[in-house]
Amino acid sequence: MKTTLTINGEPREIEAEARVTLLDALRHEIGLTGTKKGCDHGQCGACTVIVDGRRINSCLTLLCTQEGAEVVTVEGLGEPGRLSxxxxxxxxxxxxxxxxxxxxxxxxxxxxxxxxxxxxxxxxxxxxxxxxxxxxxxxxxxxxxxxxxxxxxxxxxxxxxxxxxxxxxxxxx
Amino acid sequence: MKDFAYLRASSCDEATTEALEPATRFLGGGTNLLDLMKLGIETPARLLDVNRLDLGVIEELDGGLRIGATVRNSDLAADPRVRRSYPVLSRALLAGASGQLRNMATTAGNLLQRTRCPYFYDTDMACNKRTPGAGCSAIGGFTRYHAILGASDACIATHPSDMAVAMAALEAVVEIEAPGGARRHVHLADFHRLPGDTPHIETCLEPGDLITAVILPAPAGERQIYRKIRDRASYAFALVSVAAVVRMEEGRIATARLAFGGLAHKPWRDAEVEACLEGEPPSDDLFDRAADRLLQRAWGQGENDFKIPLTRRILTAALREATGGMA
CATH class of the missing domain: 1.10.150.120 ([2Fe-2S]-binding domain)
Structure with a gap:
């Protein structure tokens, strides 16, 4: 199924199975590997991203539920020479x-x-x-x-x- | 995780009707359900997303509050009305999970979360919740986190929620919509069931039922305490917790509403304990008698025997604080 959302200010359209988490979509579909998979069960926080201004565990979030969302990952906070x-x-x-x-x-x-x-x-x-x-x-x-x-x-x-x-x-x- | 069909409900009516299809689960914050799906403990064929229903609002109702089913735990804890008039609920919510999880977890999902019994989580172990009739590997196993009240030969799991413990002491009511649109109200204390010989049936919900809200009546006491004992200082489930809502009148306890977490398959309330406190001036002697009543049928598994004296101490500490003495 198709999900349309904004990632680090850029509009994206991602085609993925319903069971794909936001974490896996960021890493595998978009190539934003700054967000890390630690435990994959919401216990470690390595996958934390900011969605609509709120910090959440991307490993416990399905991509398909994030239709219309604004996602910010560590790559969106700053970049070399312009760090947050x-x-x-x-x-x-x-x-x-x-x-x-x-x-x-x-x-x-x-x-x-x-x-x-x-x-x-x-x-x-x-x-x-x-x-x-x-x-x-x-x-x-x-x-x-x-x-x-x-x-x-x-x-x-x-x-x-x-x-x-x-x-x-x-x-x- | 096993694949599933994803549906988005656009009305409560649609949600309850669709939910009658076998192997359909509502999806709220997903913090517990998706974890269980990754582990193969929950294997729904269909997920019905209820996040876009109009259930995300906290509104004032008859001197109390009506909390929509999808209000996030963090928003509920931070709501100025909750902080002012129901501090025990804010405290309980803030004692649970992490900042990230509270930003996702919903009110209804928190009530419906499953036990964290390690034998329920390990699909190689026997568990009557996962497979009715399979037996219980927890009994005779590692029981530090297990129940001391209301358990059975089939299940000794505890309910993990902090939020529900505070809501039980606040005498909250769960609003439920059935397929066809009929709404009914169930006291939070009656919402969860004791395990008996059907521990896989955890609540009073019938097929298709959707929690639409939790209603808080006007608080029955201005002295509200939440205490929680756990194995690390933050981000851990309760070994024992207590919510106390107490009203004092002329040096006596007028009303006392007490609920306990970490002790049983549901937030534990005991009307006898509350009755023995009411009308009495506070004293350690009285608190001891209350603890005697609370624990008269307590039964440890060995490794969790410590919960019995710990419950006595946490009850005493909460009551000292709530009745104006030293904590």
Missing amino acids: ALQEAFLAQDGFQCGYCTPGQICSATAMIEEAAKGWPSWVSESLEGEAVLSREEISERMSGNLCRCACYPNIVDAIAKVAEARMAEAAE
């Missing part, structure tokens, strides 16, 4: 070792910072109705859907905290 703030921060803070989880971490964090900017609370937020301030504890909780087998968590949190701080300052202005 989080891509720069992961490099500057050494937020990876093997790098396999990194595209998922960066897509997830990109959308997570916007969730916090909208005031969404988390399980560790003291108040459900206060402002969402991205402390290290908050970042760890909100990023718990992205595993790093190299355990680069301290540097991943550093990278996200840097960008989150700048984003919050911008929102406050």
Whole structure:
């Protein structure tokens, strides 16, 4: 069956069986291999992409359900010479070792910072109705859907905290 | 995954009629169903996508809220009305899954998710849920995550939801549309079934039935607590959880609505426990008596025996906090 959607700003038409996941379509049909297949069961977060502004696991999403959707992958966030703030921060803070989880971490964090900017609370937020301030504890909780087998968590949190701080300052202005 | 026919429902009427065809499953967020299809545990011939039905809205209703079936878990947790008047529900939702999964998972799908019993997930093992009459490999196996209340010789699985536990304590009602358009309402506490000798039948839904909404009545208490104990700090299912909705009056417990996760095949409520608390001034002695009642028929499998004292402690902690004492 045919699915029409936008991927990184480009309109696409993909012909695939109903059982093809968004993850497999991105990698095999479009050739966007930045999005990674880790567990393929929604447990590791390596396949995280942003659909209509929300971070989701592309391994648990059927392509055919995404008719009309706007998908952003790690390739759509930036490119060499024009990296996004989080891509720069992961490099500057050494937020990876093997790098396999990194595209998922960066897509997830990109959308997570916007969730916090909208005031969404988390399980560790003291108040459900206060402002969402991205402390290290908050970042760890909100990023718990992205595993790093190299355990680069301290540097991943550093990278996200840097960008989150700048984003919050911008929102406050 | 085995191939299937994909259909998109354009009305509730069409959805319930189409769902009468054998081996048809509704598709919401897909976070549990697609996982089970990849593993060959669910093998529907047809998937009926209900995401484009007009069921994604939260609206005010008779002093409460009507939550559409396809409202995403993250949107429900963040809704200002839920955060203000039903904090136990926001907390429970935020205690479950990950940010990505909550962005996909729906209200109805959360209620209908299957157990995470490892023997249900392993198709080489006997499981009465997968194959009625096959037996239960969990009994005598690794039982850390299994039930201590309401289990049977056929099944000791638990229901994994946090959301449903909070909804049970809030006395939520599930709105269901049957083929032909008739709507009925079922108390959340009666929606899921205990396993008995038919653990493959998990809810009161009949063929073709579509959940259209969950309705929250005006909250019965302003003191709302959700506590959850799990094996890691985030992104893990509950070993034990409790939702407490308590109203105090002149130093006494006027009403107490308690529901527990991780203990049984359904969110566990016990009217006797609530009755023993109501009208009494809070004290550790009273909480102990409540725990005695709650656990009088608790039965461990060995590896999950620890859940019995753990439930007592989490109940006491939640009640201390909810009645104004120290947590």
